[in-house]
Amino acid sequence: MKLVIPNPGLDQRIPSHQDLERMEKEQVSDRPKWDNKAQYILTCVGFCIGIGNVWRFPYLCQTHGGGAFLIPYLILLVLEGMPLLLMEFAIGQRLRKGSVGVWRAINPYLTGVGIASMLVSLIIGLYYNTLIAWIMWYLFNSFQDPLPWTQCPLNGNRTGFVDECQRSSTVDYFFYRVTLDTSTSIDNSSGIHWPMVVCLLAAWTFICICYIQGISTSGKAVYITAILPYIVLAIFLVRGLTLKGALSGIEYLFIPDVNELMNPTSWLDAGAQVFYAFSIAWGGLISFSSYNPIHNNCMQDAVMLTAITGLTSIYAATVTYSIIGFRATEKYDTCVSENIRTLLNSFNLPESSINTTSYDAAFNHLNSSHPDVILGLDLQTCDMQKFLSEGVEGTGLAFIVFTEAITKMPASPIWSVLFFIMLLCLGVSTLFGNIEGVVIPLKDLNVLPQSWPHEALTGATCVIAFIMCLLFAQTSGLYWVTLFDNFAGSVPLLTIGLFELIAVVYIYGIDRFNEDIKFMIGHKPSIFWQVSWRFISPLIILVILVFYLVTLAQKELTYLVWDPNSDVFPVQASVPYPPWISAVIFLLAGVPSLAMPVYALCRLVFVGCKKSPLWHDEQIK
């Protein structure tokens, strides 16, 4: 297909195949290099496998029909994720530059794509590192027995617990009050919560040291941060499967509901999850690939990475739901025991007359003989399904459901330490790619001077980012993190991904791209890749993007708040956002998405001015 937008001067901007061969032979490039292939693969695996695999994918899997969700997920993994992955790998390896450099080399008007990638990476990095700070706080607090989230503090006269803790639960109280000191709304902030500042400092310093010399330090750190989660997941799998009720959780996760496949939201959520899981459009993957030797087999890497991501998601989902099943069973048993106790106390029956198995029969018998008494008792309905489906996504999963489940296991501090180290490793390895996608473009754009050593670049970025992160250390920090999560990481990434595909296929030229891949790995990409790059992947991304925009435009902007004074406490209340939030959303989602067209426009205007007669005369002279 000869549809290529004319792109003059491309050959002058990019190294030719002969140049690349010579550079490879003489080894005289100043770019950093991977010590070995394993480091590169582990870095990419760490980048792609993040906290989302533990707390987002299992939830999606379970709500969209369990085992049946794997069908759209795996199909879209192959049709949407893999082609985009190979595209980013190949273009980075071929043009040997970071994200801004690559798009600038393809066409200077496309620099906006690189700038957008950098902005998105920066914004996501800010709130992602806040999550890391929360994980670190929990990790630091896990080195004690009993764990601090097992107890409520006492109230003034020591006859009961603090009201907020009594009405919700110890884990809720620890997360919302002790850790975050959550205020009641996003515009209601009573200052900075200093333990959070301390943890943010720890998080940013930790990232700084891991990335301080670029991939020479982070490449060594990934041996631990990419491999440790798998080991910990295995330990939790063994532990989880030996707990009571684990199988009910796994059943709940995987029992297929084929009707859900007819529901378009399942496919759209699967597509979005694949897109975010692969960290496409962050710019990090392009950067990492540019450090590869020129003949590295990027196609094999793309396929391998796709397979690893898919399998890890399923693996993590199994572990997660075995623990969720355990917790739900515990809660159910506690609920039934409570009811039994109430019945025994009110009817003065001997203690062992009702147990969990005979509860229903006894309840019915008593209800038929004394219905008015039963009514007055206000017994809770113990619903296993409800326990299995509550709080199983996002921060709620890690900090509330899992922490509660851990307190019920013997030797809780060990499990807590293991769990939070695993989350820390998952998050930190993703952040390496993130910070690569921020520092290298900043260097290429000359925002940070080129002459500075890498240590200074990393240090400066981390310090500035830490100061910006203090926004999340406020008491309203939780709401800001949720806001960033919802808006910074959705629409902009899809837009950038779409622009990237269009740029490579139609501006760089798919034929030239095929030739490059043939030069690099020895054979042209097969018909599958051709069709998916040209039609399937852009179409899928476009559909998801349109759907997102439509949903966003239609829905009322509300968010959940932790308000002890609300009627629905301890469930979070849904309140509308304040009016100024639209400006913030525009900054988060609009600015990166529009960066590419705006930059191209500005450049057009600037070049137009240059081409005016006055300038022309100067040039001639």
Next chain:
Amino acid sequence: MLERIFIFLFLPSVLAAQLCKPDAPEGFKVRLSIKTALQDEAYEWDGNERFLFQATLAFAMSRHTRQEFNVSNILVCDETPRVSFWFVVTSPDDPSQLINRGKVEAAVRMSRNRINSAFLLSDETLEFVGILPTLAAPVEPASPPWLIVFGVVMGLVGAGIVFLLVSTVLQKRRKKNQEGDEGDDDEEARVKTAENGCRSDGIYNTSFSEDEPNTQM
């Protein structure tokens, strides 16, 4: 005469029946959950256990009021298979007078531990309905452990950063000295060319692609 004998004989129990009844104004309901607490080692609730209860309560009252209470001053009634019952405390001076609720509550509170241990039970399994137990304070270590761990981690990270920076500086100095020793112009030129990548033929001209946006934007 016979009637009087009968009245005297039955008066205490009649009085007791009148004084101790469910929802008695000065009485408390007690609930024991022996099987929950002791499972296999649970004992049966019988007359001896009741006697022990009366004795411990008499002990508690004596301890609190410094009056001497006897087992007969503690009246127990309305026992159920649940193992729950009501009790009232009569005054040692006048068996028809009940000790008021507040005093009993205070006495029980004061000796709660002793009463619990007599029955091998705890605050949750030996309930005095209406008397809230004083809760144990949550375990709080002297210095917050998280600060200690944080200190350790930050110390290691700080040391690591310093070590890396110092080693980089030393490496750079060593390289400079090496280059100074060899003092080869060709070598230097080649090194410089490789680093800047702009002059020699064959190596692609990066100055073109890098300068362009600098001058234009």
